[in-house]
Amino acid sequence: MRPVERGDQPIDESGKPIRFTKYQEASPYLKERLGKYCSYCEMHLPAGLHVEHIQPKSHYPQQKLDWNNFLLACVHCNSAKGDTDIIAREYYLPDQDNTFLVFEYADDGSIIPHPKLTPQQQRLALKSLALFNLSQNTCPENDPRLLQRRETWEIAKEVHADLQNGATIRTVKRLVQAKGFWSVWMTVFQDNPEMLNLFIQYFPGTCQQCFDKSGKPVSRSGGVL
Template identity: 30%
Template sequence: MRPLNKGNTPTDSTGNPISPTDYKSWRKALIDRIGAYCAYCNMPIKHALQVEHVVPKNPPAGYTVGDPLAWSNMLLACGPCNNAKGNTPVDSITFYLPEEHNTHLPFVIVPHATDAKHAIVTERPGLNVNQFPKAQRTIALTELNATDERPNIVDLRSRERKLAAITVNSTRNIYNLAAAINPILAAEHVVHVASRTGFFSLWYEEFMNEPLVMEKLTDNNIIKGTATNCFDPANGYKPIPRNPGNIADPI
């Protein structure tokens, strides 16, 4: 899951923070800041991209009510992620959140155990006793390990994730040839394909040891909204924890 930083509340032409009366009217500003991808599964969304309340505006009684209109509580989501998340109470202690954590670190994308059509998200091996249950809860929150084999299928995420993995492998093979001739052009091509394919963790994993590619993959002028503080320019733009002061779980 790509770590995000969507920035401060957008301002109007006079420099005042925009305060819409309909949360859906944040959609354009969100696309401009973080691109047209689901913030949770990172699938590119060409239509019906939903504006999503990170902390739900109608949680069960007794839980924190999310601000119904504030920019700070908005992200973009696909239908399956948003529907799965629903009114589940959300906070950054219980879940890994794309604007609070380096959400690349706790997860890994793997082939489905028995059905080659699908790739799913699972907990990254090596998480500690604080991190593992939090990763597990986050996967359950938006059902990032789900496959949909119903006749009236609506959830294409696992299939699209698998196709993205194939695209990453193919792009890597071409990159290996092209980089020997023109590394900059080769890296730019990878990032162009990545921006159209989404599922950014696949790209980070594959190109982890290619600093030129990682620099461009994590450049938020190229792929908007990536939290650049989650990648270390002094170490080839490899992912780094976002909360280093939290000893129990710096992710």
């Protein structure tokens, strides 16, 4: 799961923080800051992304218009999470932790808690996957997330081979941005620091301080991981 930074509340032309009157008004700002990707499953959605309330608006109406409570989500992650109360430190979230340290991506498309985590951390990682129904290993007809992640794995492996045969970085950039699933690309290219750094740049809002110069993940300041 890509660790992200939404940045400060957007400002208007006169330099004042924008006060949203409807949460949907935050959508263009979030898409500009984070790219048109689901903040949880990482699927690229040129249309159909929702403004996601980290703390559900049903339980926390005072945070309904709070910029710092917003991310972007696809309908599948959004509806799986529903109005679950997000108790601090009970879940790993992409705007708070370095979530790339939390999960491991496998070439069958599955996502599991990273084996290097402690048992307690693994428990929370599993809980976080379950929150978005991301631990499933079947492909229901109405939920394309696993299938698309698998397809992206196949493409990423081909690109990895093509790059060694002279494919241009420009072509790779367009493909990577169009496919999404940032963590898949980061995993397939883990032996290539140059590409890792490009992937970190290609996707708006990736948490820069979550990676060292060679593109390897490091603990996030203020996060548990």
